[in-house]
Amino acid sequence: MLNYILKRVAQSGIVLLVVGLVAFSMFRFVGDPIDNMLGQERTVADIERLRSDLGLDLPFPVQYYKFLEGAVQGNFGVSYRQGRAVSEIIAERAPATLELAAVSGFLAISMGIILGVFTAIRRDGWASHLIMTVSLIGVSLPTFLIGILLIYVFSVDLGWLPSFGRGDVVDLGFWSTGFLTQSGLLALILPSITLGLYQMTLIMRLVRSEMLEVLRQDYIRFARARGLSERVVNFRHALKNTLVPVITVTGLQLGSIIAFAIITESVFQWPGLGLLFINAIQFVDIPVMAAYLMLISVMFVLINLIVDLLYVFVDPRLREGGI
Amino acid sequence: MTDISQNKPQSRIAAFWDSDLAYAFRHSPIAMVSFLTVFLLVFSALCAPLIAPFNPYDPASLDLMNGFTPPMTSNDFTGAEFMLGTDDQGRDVLSTILYGMRISLFVGFSAVMFAMILGISLGLIAGYIGGWTETIIMRIADVQLTFPSILVAMLIFGIAKGVTPIEYRDQMAIWVLIIAIGLSDWVQFARVVRGATLVEKNREYVLAAQLIGRSSPVIMLRHILPNVLSPVLVIATISLALAIIAEATLSFLGVGAPPTQPSLGTLIRIGQGFLFSGEWWILFFPSCTLLALALSVNLLGDWLRDALNPKLR
């Protein structure tokens, strides 16, 4: 067991190194940061000087080495755009993204499981068909369009919800939260629906198909034959057994919620990491891009690792088997 | 003899007609409607040059003065009339949708094919050979999952710009999209195929094939692959819808098909700029087309998943 964990951790480390290398080798193709940092009256000499100040004239392996050297000490450099330490900026932006991800993840999981169970139990009911079809609309339009349409309807037309931003936030010192104010909570509604819709559909379909399969199993039939109530059969026995694949997919999806928050955040001007990253691309802010990618990679690798370990605990066969 | 040879295809069709799949299809109105929609859309996209009233790719045919003509009304300056109106460049919206759908479908199909071939091969190899090969492939899959597809596309876009000779850059965008979407999609195929292969490779028929000395590639392709195809088919259908949507999303981030040769996604990206200005048709019609296409493909994929799952019948 320990051996397995160590092996996975070592592999994860290599994954991170590769991600960093690949990402870094590609930055120079994103564009040139220099033009955004100098004004109209810059001279050729100014361009050359700034380039060498930033270390952009160094060969690529040297740049990567310097980045790694800083990164292992927790120093991701200074943002070209903001002139501040990248770690500081990320710490400032992370709460917004994490709160958004948490709310939309919660929405996706709770609604996904409820609707998935419902559509599985009432497999051929008209309500199930309706839910299945309507939920597909959510994944048949691009996220940005859904976000803009929601803004159009609920902010502009009805005037119920704010059109952008996070509302008022309360600063707890290490964390800024939008959960404690009314405007903060209202501001969460549209972006979290936009972001969670896709995941909700996915989880709902997964729960449904797993449930359908489980409900066919003999032990469920026996349980029914024993006269257990429908509710006990459906939730105690059937749902429990669908949870292994749901954990896997949900785990991976939680990571991608954070990654795909990029689109939602830029539509709603949500002041999180996704927006930071989009702006970093726009202004070729290499230190921010690099740090963001490393952060996302660490998160994915961790989630992968946790999901794999959870498997071992949930499914006893794997514990004795080939690991 | 002649009778038989003539009857043979018919009997195959008949056999298919009587098969479980076709039976399920005939009894699912949703599947039939979706199939018909997809068929009609694909057909009209393929025949776009024949049925589209204009060729939106020919800049010489455009008249800027036709810009922003509403549907079914005549333009104030030129008097021209367009069924679904015109966009900001004076392009006929109907024609751009038909041509745009061609690009969206081409990108979608090619990306899924690319992802499927890559995913199946790597999945088979990982599952069948195991050991270090498997570890390396599955860790590459992890790396792949780490990178948001959006980012993969942006980076590939940048690289392609850097390495392609200047004269080929114009056609490059489409291929970059295919590779980027395909690359972000192969992991699913690889995971499913690997999982199925792990199960199949210990079955008797595989052991038998190994005993009579069949080579590994033959066993993988001839024996294992056919048995793991149905989940692949389901994933491929859903992936097609996802790929078409992904192309639209990338377009929003500025790495989609170029506006001179717009895909549905590019049309929606351009159209969303006119949401508040009153020219609703520039956004509405492409969005509806995309919705109809993706929704039908998704519904088909859904139906296929249920129909191919023997345990659910």
Add this chain to the structure above:
Amino acid sequence: MKTITYSAMLLALSTTAHAESFKWAGTTDPQTMDPHAVNSAPVLGFLNNVYEGLVRRGKDMAVEPALATSWEPIGDGEGWRFHLREGVTFHDGASFTADDVIFSYERASSEPADVKGWFAPISEVKKVDDYTVDFMTSAPNPIFPDSIANWMIMDADWTASVGADLPNKDAGNAATLQANGTGAYMLKDRQPGLQTTLVAYDGWWGDDIGNVTEATFTPIQNPATAVAALLSGDVDMINPVPIQDAARLEGSAEVEVIKGIEARVIMLGFAQGADVLKYGADAGKPNPFLDVKVREAVAKAINVPAILRTIMRGNAEEASQLVSPAMRGYSTAHSERPAFDVDGAKALLAEAGYADGFSFGLKCPNDRYLNDEAVCQAVTAMLAQVGITAELDAMPVRNYWPELREDNFDMYLLGWSPGTFDHEHPVRFLASTPNAEKKLGSWNFGDYSNARIDELLPMIQSEIDDTKRQAMIDETTAIYQSEHAYVPLYIQPLVWGTRSNIDLTQRPDNFFILRWASVN
């Protein structure tokens, strides 16, 4: 002394009585609060509310006294003498003197400063007394006071105490995030990329200030989101309003649209230093744009009125030269743009030996100017109608400038807004033969070159007599127009949107001056 305190108290009372908060949104966040670090419109425009220069521009762009009350030339064009305003205090309470001016000059003209180009003509700066400063120029320089309207004065002691003696673009310093100016508003809170809050400065020396006591700026990149924010009342003002939405917003009772003409001229440029074409089917063949007839044909082939009507929705004006009529030195004698004339363009192409047309590459940014990509698409269609095929390659500006610097184009789109509001500016940057040493032609990507213009430029720069100067500018304009060095298309419009209860003034340089805004 007592009366001053009394009136200051009255002012404080009256402002608290009408305390108004104001929220506005723009596309770009000012990347720094350091007024000398980056010479870009978002930074200078924003900081004009916090910092002040010796001179400033009024609502009509005319230069007016700010921290200097008056100025006059020294001797026979040897320099300029500025008389400073007395009794001015910085936001931290320190008083403003000649030492701050000298310090700000040294800081702004230092090597890492991005605005040092403004001080290229200066040979020496001398403190005469606490409230008088002399700027000596190496040659007579009639436009020097005009050219420093955005040069902002920092407090020598404060800047030294926070360790921001020199601007630092790559690593930043205290002045990147904090500010201590003399302007009408103080920087209260700065969250880069998210929001920036200003509050009215009670100790400001001027009285030309509206009722806004606290103002918050938020960058919103997605235009649709910005329009939604304005319509739903989440912000009081947005800049810019997407051109296509202007008409619809004007129809709304709650929102008003303020339109004007910006200083920026949008034009097409040609590769005039390349022997062969680089893009399209004819790549590698001799470059047709070396022939003035081909360039003239391009100018005639473009239906600018149609672009203005559809893509610009009637909000822009045709351009005939490198500056708009509002700029100093605009050449009224050359205000005609070649008329749209398809047959004329075809005839010119035939004369030049391209009756069958040719194919080439057009580079275009897609996130720099208003509707830039749509304009390039329209240009492509119009050129196709006279038989020449443009292969359009539109890209974000982060890729665009590097491409232009590496000469990867046959034709390109460029917008130019003269920082000095003078015709000399684009002549220096766009029409002079590129010369890195003399810092000339640094944005002349197409390598246009004319010996007479190169000869005229230094004469324009040092001519004090307005009539003579204008004659030289007219001659320059005639040359670059007749050679079709560039094809000026139109002057970019300024479109701002406000809630109906807001009064404000739009300045042609797209700067939003907060003290001219009032909430009713």
